[in-house]
Amino acid sequence: MSGHAHRHGHGTNHPQPESEQELRALFEQPSWEQRYASKPLVWSGNPNPQLVAEASGLAPGRALDIGSGEGADMIWLARQGWQVTGLDFSAVALERSAAHAEEAGVGESTQWRQGDVRTWSAGKERWDLVTSQFMHQPDGGMVAITRTLAAAVAEGGTLLVVGHHPGDVDTGLRWSIGGALFTPEELLPALDTDAWDITLEVREREVAGPEGDPVTVQDSVLLARHR
Numbered sequence: 001m002s003g004h005a006h007r008h009g010h011g012t013n014h015p016q017p018e019s020e021q022e023l024r025a026l027f028e029q030p031s032w033e034q035r036y037a038s039k040p041l042v043w044s045g046n047p048n049p050q051l052v053a054e055a056s057g058l059a060p061g062r063a064l065d066i067g068s069g070e071g072a073d074m075i076w077l078a079r080q081g082w083q084v085t086g087l088d089f090s091a092v093a094l095e096r097s098a099a100h101a102e103e104a105g106v107g108e109s110t111q112w113r114q115g116d117v118r119t120w121s122a123g124k125e126r127w128d129l130v131t132s133q134f135m136h137q138p139d140g141g142m143v144a145i146t147r148t149l150a151a152a153v154a155e156g157g158t159l160l161v162v163g164h165h166p167g168d169v170d171t172g173l174r175w176s177i178g179g180a181l182f183t184p185e186e187l188l189p190a191l192d193t194d195a196w197d198i199t200l201e202v203r204e205r206e207v208a209g210p211e212g213d214p215v216t217v218q219d220s221v222l223l224a225r226h227r
Protein backbone atom coordinates (compact mmCIF):
# COMPACT_ATOMS: atom_id res chain seq x y z
CA MET A 1 0.00 0.00 0.00
CA SER A 2 1.27 3.43 -0.70
CA GLY A 3 0.82 4.41 2.94
CA HIS A 4 3.40 1.82 3.77
CA ALA A 5 5.84 3.13 1.24
CA HIS A 6 7.32 5.47 3.78
CA ARG A 7 9.55 4.56 6.64
CA HIS A 8 7.11 3.45 9.24
CA GLY A 9 6.06 1.14 11.96
CA HIS A 10 7.96 -1.79 13.23
CA GLY A 11 9.74 -0.64 12.06
CA THR A 12 10.29 2.63 10.59
CA ASN A 13 9.60 6.35 10.93
CA HIS A 14 10.56 6.41 14.57
CA PRO A 15 14.21 6.98 15.20
CA GLN A 16 15.85 3.64 15.90
CA PRO A 17 15.31 2.94 19.62
CA GLU A 18 18.38 3.26 21.80
CA SER A 19 17.38 1.01 24.66
CA GLU A 20 15.43 -2.20 25.14
CA GLN A 21 12.86 -0.26 27.15
CA GLU A 22 12.39 2.26 24.36
CA LEU A 23 12.03 -0.59 21.87
CA ARG A 24 9.31 -2.33 23.91
CA ALA A 25 7.44 0.94 24.36
CA LEU A 26 7.03 1.32 20.59
CA PHE A 27 4.64 -1.64 20.57
CA GLU A 28 2.44 -0.31 23.34
CA GLN A 29 -0.75 1.70 23.13
CA PRO A 30 0.64 5.11 24.29
CA SER A 31 3.18 5.06 21.48
CA TRP A 32 0.47 4.35 18.88
CA GLU A 33 -1.84 7.00 20.34
CA GLN A 34 0.96 9.53 20.08
CA ARG A 35 1.72 8.50 16.55
CA TYR A 36 -1.88 8.85 15.35
CA ALA A 37 -2.36 12.10 17.28
CA SER A 38 0.77 13.60 15.66
CA LYS A 39 -0.81 13.82 12.17
CA PRO A 40 -4.29 13.98 10.68
CA LEU A 41 -3.49 10.91 8.52
CA VAL A 42 -0.77 8.30 9.03
CA TRP A 43 -1.71 5.84 6.24
CA SER A 44 -2.66 6.31 2.59
CA GLY A 45 -6.38 5.65 2.81
CA ASN A 46 -6.01 2.92 0.17
CA PRO A 47 -6.86 -0.69 0.99
CA ASN A 48 -3.95 -3.11 1.30
CA PRO A 49 -3.21 -4.97 -1.94
CA GLN A 50 -3.09 -8.50 -0.49
CA LEU A 51 -6.48 -8.00 1.14
CA VAL A 52 -7.95 -6.77 -2.14
CA ALA A 53 -6.37 -9.71 -3.98
CA GLU A 54 -7.76 -12.32 -1.60
CA ALA A 55 -11.10 -10.92 -0.47
CA SER A 56 -12.27 -9.92 -3.97
CA GLY A 57 -13.06 -13.57 -4.69
CA LEU A 58 -14.96 -14.23 -1.46
CA ALA A 59 -18.69 -14.08 -0.88
CA PRO A 60 -19.24 -11.24 1.58
CA GLY A 61 -20.15 -12.13 5.15
CA ARG A 62 -18.82 -11.00 8.51
CA ALA A 63 -15.23 -9.73 8.57
CA LEU A 64 -12.93 -8.88 11.45
CA ASP A 65 -9.99 -6.51 10.88
CA ILE A 66 -7.35 -6.72 13.59
CA GLY A 67 -5.24 -3.57 14.00
CA SER A 68 -7.73 -1.72 11.82
CA GLY A 69 -5.86 1.61 12.04
CA GLU A 70 -7.52 4.39 10.05
CA GLY A 71 -10.07 2.02 8.56
CA ALA A 72 -9.15 1.90 4.84
CA ASP A 73 -9.42 -1.91 4.65
CA MET A 74 -12.70 -1.89 6.56
CA ILE A 75 -14.22 0.70 4.24
CA TRP A 76 -13.14 -1.27 1.20
CA LEU A 77 -14.62 -4.49 2.66
CA ALA A 78 -17.86 -2.72 3.59
CA ARG A 79 -18.15 -1.46 0.01
CA GLN A 80 -17.86 -5.06 -1.18
CA GLY A 81 -20.86 -5.94 0.98
CA TRP A 82 -19.17 -7.17 4.17
CA GLN A 83 -20.31 -6.42 7.70
CA VAL A 84 -17.02 -5.40 9.28
CA THR A 85 -15.77 -5.27 12.85
CA GLY A 86 -12.50 -3.46 13.55
CA LEU A 87 -10.31 -4.06 16.57
CA ASP A 88 -7.53 -1.66 17.54
CA PHE A 89 -6.13 -0.47 20.84
CA SER A 90 -5.71 3.16 19.75
CA ALA A 91 -8.66 5.39 20.65
CA VAL A 92 -7.47 8.04 18.18
CA ALA A 93 -7.36 5.48 15.35
CA LEU A 94 -10.82 4.16 16.24
CA GLU A 95 -12.35 7.61 16.28
CA ARG A 96 -10.68 8.52 13.00
CA SER A 97 -11.68 5.30 11.23
CA ALA A 98 -15.30 5.65 12.37
CA ALA A 99 -15.34 9.19 10.93
CA HIS A 100 -13.84 7.92 7.65
CA ALA A 101 -16.48 5.18 7.45
CA GLU A 102 -19.28 7.71 7.99
CA GLU A 103 -17.83 9.96 5.27
CA ALA A 104 -17.61 6.95 2.96
CA GLY A 105 -21.26 6.14 3.62
CA VAL A 106 -20.56 2.75 5.21
CA GLY A 107 -21.21 3.66 8.84
CA GLU A 108 -24.08 1.15 8.99
CA SER A 109 -21.94 -1.84 8.09
CA THR A 110 -18.89 -1.03 10.23
CA GLN A 111 -18.33 -1.27 13.97
CA TRP A 112 -15.31 -1.00 16.21
CA ARG A 113 -14.04 -2.42 19.43
CA GLN A 114 -11.16 -1.07 21.43
CA GLY A 115 -8.91 -3.81 22.70
CA ASP A 116 -5.43 -5.27 22.87
CA VAL A 117 -5.26 -8.28 20.59
CA ARG A 118 -2.62 -9.86 22.85
CA THR A 119 -5.26 -10.37 25.53
CA TRP A 120 -8.39 -10.36 23.34
CA SER A 121 -10.39 -13.50 22.68
CA ALA A 122 -13.20 -14.20 20.23
CA GLY A 123 -15.24 -16.02 22.87
CA LYS A 124 -18.07 -17.75 21.03
CA GLU A 125 -18.10 -15.28 18.15
CA ARG A 126 -16.90 -16.33 14.68
CA TRP A 127 -16.17 -14.39 11.47
CA ASP A 128 -16.10 -15.49 7.82
CA LEU A 129 -12.93 -13.47 7.23
CA VAL A 130 -10.32 -12.48 9.79
CA THR A 131 -7.62 -10.17 8.46
CA SER A 132 -4.53 -8.60 10.00
CA GLN A 133 -2.46 -6.28 7.83
CA PHE A 134 0.96 -5.12 8.94
CA MET A 135 0.61 -5.71 12.62
CA HIS A 136 4.01 -6.63 14.01
CA GLN A 137 5.10 -7.81 17.43
CA PRO A 138 8.55 -8.34 18.91
CA ASP A 139 9.95 -11.78 19.75
CA GLY A 140 7.78 -13.78 17.38
CA GLY A 141 4.62 -12.50 19.08
CA MET A 142 2.62 -12.75 15.85
CA VAL A 143 2.47 -16.54 16.26
CA ALA A 144 0.32 -16.29 19.39
CA ILE A 145 -1.79 -13.59 17.76
CA THR A 146 -2.31 -15.72 14.64
CA ARG A 147 -3.49 -18.55 16.92
CA THR A 148 -5.99 -16.19 18.57
CA LEU A 149 -7.21 -15.00 15.17
CA ALA A 150 -7.55 -18.55 13.85
CA ALA A 151 -9.91 -19.32 16.74
CA ALA A 152 -12.14 -16.48 15.53
CA VAL A 153 -12.64 -17.92 12.00
CA ALA A 154 -15.88 -19.72 11.20
CA GLU A 155 -15.81 -23.14 9.51
CA GLY A 156 -15.28 -22.54 5.80
CA GLY A 157 -13.93 -19.07 6.62
CA THR A 158 -10.65 -17.38 5.74
CA LEU A 159 -7.70 -16.14 7.75
CA LEU A 160 -5.35 -13.63 6.13
CA VAL A 161 -2.26 -12.41 7.99
CA VAL A 162 0.09 -10.08 6.11
CA GLY A 163 3.27 -8.41 7.30
CA HIS A 164 6.56 -7.02 6.13
CA HIS A 165 9.16 -9.65 5.26
CA PRO A 166 12.50 -9.34 7.11
CA GLY A 167 14.20 -8.98 3.69
CA ASP A 168 12.66 -5.49 3.45
CA VAL A 169 15.34 -4.22 5.82
CA ASP A 170 17.71 -4.31 2.83
CA THR A 171 15.57 -1.75 0.98
CA GLY A 172 16.42 0.90 3.57
CA LEU A 173 12.68 1.57 3.91
CA ARG A 174 12.28 -0.26 7.19
CA TRP A 175 14.32 -1.42 10.08
CA SER A 176 13.42 -4.43 12.09
CA ILE A 177 13.11 -4.07 15.81
CA GLY A 178 13.01 -6.97 18.20
CA GLY A 179 12.58 -9.42 15.34
CA ALA A 180 9.14 -7.97 14.59
CA LEU A 181 9.15 -8.57 10.84
CA PHE A 182 8.23 -12.15 9.93
CA THR A 183 8.34 -14.74 7.18
CA PRO A 184 5.07 -16.57 6.42
CA GLU A 185 6.64 -19.86 7.56
CA GLU A 186 7.25 -18.44 11.02
CA LEU A 187 3.47 -18.20 11.55
CA LEU A 188 2.80 -21.83 10.63
CA PRO A 189 3.03 -23.24 14.21
CA ALA A 190 -0.13 -21.23 14.97
CA LEU A 191 -2.30 -23.48 12.82
CA ASP A 192 -3.45 -27.09 13.06
CA THR A 193 -2.54 -28.32 9.57
CA ASP A 194 -5.36 -30.92 9.68
CA ALA A 195 -7.98 -28.21 10.08
CA TRP A 196 -6.72 -25.65 7.56
CA ASP A 197 -5.79 -25.40 3.87
CA ILE A 198 -2.76 -23.16 4.11
CA THR A 199 -0.92 -21.02 1.57
CA LEU A 200 2.33 -19.34 2.58
CA GLU A 201 3.74 -16.83 0.12
CA VAL A 202 6.20 -13.99 -0.18
CA ARG A 203 4.72 -11.49 -2.64
CA GLU A 204 6.72 -8.69 -4.18
CA ARG A 205 5.30 -5.29 -5.00
CA GLU A 206 6.70 -1.97 -6.02
CA VAL A 207 6.44 1.11 -3.82
CA ALA A 208 7.96 4.57 -3.97
CA GLY A 209 11.33 4.69 -2.20
CA PRO A 210 12.71 7.52 -0.07
CA GLU A 211 13.64 9.57 -3.16
CA GLY A 212 10.47 8.67 -5.05
CA ASP A 213 12.34 5.97 -6.97
CA PRO A 214 10.64 2.56 -7.28
CA VAL A 215 11.63 -0.01 -4.65
CA THR A 216 10.55 -3.65 -4.52
CA VAL A 217 9.24 -4.75 -1.14
CA GLN A 218 8.08 -8.16 0.02
CA ASP A 219 4.86 -8.99 1.83
CA SER A 220 4.72 -12.13 3.96
CA VAL A 221 1.31 -13.68 3.36
CA LEU A 222 -0.43 -16.41 5.33
CA LEU A 223 -3.73 -17.34 3.74
CA ALA A 224 -5.68 -20.17 5.35
CA ARG A 225 -9.13 -21.61 4.81
CA HIS A 226 -10.80 -23.31 7.71
CA ARG A 227 -12.00 -26.77 6.60
Ligand SMILES: C[S@@+](CC[C@H](N)C(=O)[O-])C[C@H]1O[C@@H](n2cnc3c(N)ncnc32)[C@H](O)[C@@H]1O
Binding pocket: 003, 009, 027, 032, 043, 048, 066, 067, 068, 069, 070, 072, 087, 088, 089, 090, 093, 115, 116, 117, 118, 132, 133, 134, 135, 136
Ligand atom coordinates in the same frame (compact mmCIF):
# COMPACT_ATOMS: atom_id res chain seq x y z
C1 LIG B 1 1.01 -0.76 11.13
S1 LIG B 1 -0.60 -0.32 11.67
C2 LIG B 1 -1.59 -1.03 10.41
C3 LIG B 1 -2.94 -0.42 10.30
C4 LIG B 1 -3.79 -0.99 9.16
N1 LIG B 1 -4.00 -2.43 9.30
C5 LIG B 1 -3.13 -0.69 7.83
O1 LIG B 1 -2.63 -1.62 7.20
O2 LIG B 1 -3.11 0.48 7.44
C6 LIG B 1 -0.86 -1.40 13.07
C7 LIG B 1 -2.13 -1.10 13.82
O3 LIG B 1 -2.26 -2.08 14.86
C8 LIG B 1 -2.64 -1.44 16.07
N2 LIG B 1 -2.07 -2.29 17.13
C9 LIG B 1 -0.77 -2.53 17.37
N3 LIG B 1 -0.63 -3.37 18.40
C10 LIG B 1 -1.89 -3.68 18.81
C11 LIG B 1 -2.41 -4.51 19.85
N4 LIG B 1 -1.59 -5.19 20.65
N5 LIG B 1 -3.75 -4.62 19.97
C12 LIG B 1 -4.59 -3.92 19.15
N6 LIG B 1 -4.16 -3.11 18.18
C13 LIG B 1 -2.83 -2.99 18.01
C14 LIG B 1 -2.05 -0.05 16.01
O4 LIG B 1 -2.76 0.87 16.82
C15 LIG B 1 -2.17 0.25 14.52
O5 LIG B 1 -3.40 0.88 14.24
